[in-house]
Amino acid sequence: MFKVSEVSPRAMKRFPLLSFIAFVSGLISGAAFAQSQIAIPGVIAANARVELVKDGYRWLEGPVSDGKGGLYFTDLSASRIYHLAPAGDITLWRENTQGTNGLFLLPDGRMLGSQGGGKRIVEFMDDGSVRPVVTAVAGQPLRGPNDLIPDRKGGIYFTDPAPRPGPDIAPKEPGNLYYMRPNGDVVFLDGAIQRPNGITLSLDERTLYVDDTEGEYLYAFDVQPDGSVKNKRQFAKMLEPEKGTFGMKSRGDGMALDAEGRVYVTTGAGIQVISPKGQHLGIIRLPALAHNVAFAGPKRQTLYLTGLTGLYRVEVLSAGPQGRSK
Numbered sequence: 298m299f300k301v302s303e304v305s306p307r308a309m310k311r312f313p314l315l316s317f318i319a320f321v322s323g324l325i326s327g328a329a330f331a332q333s334q335i336a337i338p339g340v341i342a343a344n345a346r347v348e349l350v351k352d353g354y355r356w357l358e359g360p361v362s363d364g365k366g367g368l369y370f371t372d373l374s375a376s377r378i379y380h381l382a383p384a385g386d387i388t389l390w391r392e393n394t395q396g397t398n399g400l401f402l403l404p405d406g407r408m409l410g411s412q413g414g415g416k417r418i419v420e421f422m423d424d425g426s427v428r429p430v431v432t433a434v435a436g437q438p439l440r441g442p443n444d445l446i447p448d449r450k451g452g453i454y455f456t457d458p459a460p461r462p463g464p465d466i467a468p469k470e471p472g473n474l475y476y477m478r479p480n481g482d483v484v485f486l487d488g489a490i491q492r493p494n495g496i497t498l499s500l501d502e503r504t505l506y507v508d509d510t511e512g513e514y515l516y517a518f519d520v521q522p523d524g525s526v527k528n529k530r531q532f533a534k535m536l537e538p539e540k541g542t543f544g545m546k547s548r549g550d551g552m553a554l555d556a557e558g559r560v561y562v563t564t565g566a567g568i569q570v571i572s573p574k575g576q577h578l579g580i581i582r583l584p585a586l587a588h589n590v591a592f593a594g595p596k597r598q599t600l601y602l603t604g605l606t607g608l609y610r611v612e613v614l615s616a617g618p619q620g621r622s623k
Contacts (some may be wrong), residue, residue, distance in 0.1 A: 325403060326391075332582045335579060340578065340614055340615045341615075342558065345510065345581075346611065347602070347609050351608050352607035356588075356606075357371070357608060358588050358589050359371035359397065360589055366383035366593065367383050368381040370400075371400060373396050373544075377390075378391040378392075383594075395415030399445050399551070401445055401446060404620075407420055409445060411443055412579075413441040414441065416432070416442070417429050417430070417432040434473075438460050443455075443494050444456050445623075448498060454474070454476050454496055455476075455496065457473045457474070467492060467543060472488070472491070473488050474496075475523065484524070486525065492509055492550070493507050494510045495589070497554055497560070500558045501552065504517050504518065506560055510549050511542065512546060517575070521583040533571045533576075535562065536580065547569075548564050554618050555592065556616045556618045556619060557573070558601045559578065560573075563590050568580065568581040568602070584611065586604060587602040592605065592618075598615070598617075599613070
């Protein structure tokens with residue numbers, strides 16, 4: 298039996314029955330995750346309760362703080378971006394987003410997005426228009442960008458996995474990892490992670506983290522002064538993997554950092570928390586399979602989780618990093 302949490306948005310739209318199956322699968326997954334929370338020192342208290350903010354969406358992803366206590370998040374299948382205000386109101390911010398997945402809000406207010414359907418990295422402009430940032434590399438179109446993280450120099454790192462041949466079936470070819478330099482040139486960094494998904498930078502921007510949906514590891518690279526990377530390594534092994542197409546997989550998806558530099562990785566087991574030294578600190582258990590995660594709220598001590606059809610939150614002891622939206 299396949300799990301439809303990885304069914305393509307196009308398939309979900311084309312076959313409405315999959316939406317129903319996904320809903321049932323989410324309920325089953327939620328039952329599996331209904332465990333009492335074990336305390337993770339400095340991260341989350343014992344028995345912390347995950348709350349549903351709102352359900353009824355199609356394929357949620359891309360949460361990112363708005364810097365004012367609120368949150369932006371995407372609905373991949375509906376091609377929409379929503380905004381959650383600090384008071385709790387949820388409004389439509391953009392539509393026709395061509396399957397935008399990962400988001401990042403820059404300090405100057407510009408919003409970057411990775412358009413899986415549009416096969417490009419874009420900037421959402423204040424007038425409602427969209428400016429393409431990256432559409433091809435060396436004359437070859439992108440496959441379907443998944444997530445991104447900009448650096449303070451003006452460059453952008455992003456993952457570009459190969460498309461799936463079918464529901465929950467891994468592509469035979471590994472995905473790609475790229476860096477767009479501040480001058481607009483795009484350089485290839487790595488092509489040996491089976492399905493590179495979530496991506497983020499350490500607080501000092503000296504380490505690049507990339508997880509693998511189809512593998513068990515969170516990878517790390519040393520960032521060089523010109524934005525290139527070296528010393529690729531298995532930074533942390535994700536716990537409680539499941540059987541995948543090519544072996545055991547974590548379902549590693551979106552990531553976030555806290556103010557102490559800890560890495561939060563959404564996986565099939567929950568949100569796995571990794572120290573800056575690669576030590577596994579614990580798992581935040583969830584009532585549904587989470588696709589992505591971000592800190593928001595007035596003090597950025599609310600951890601928001603995007604499930605397949607619902608937005609969730611849990612109050613934590615840690616806090617989001619200062620000076621960056623994610």
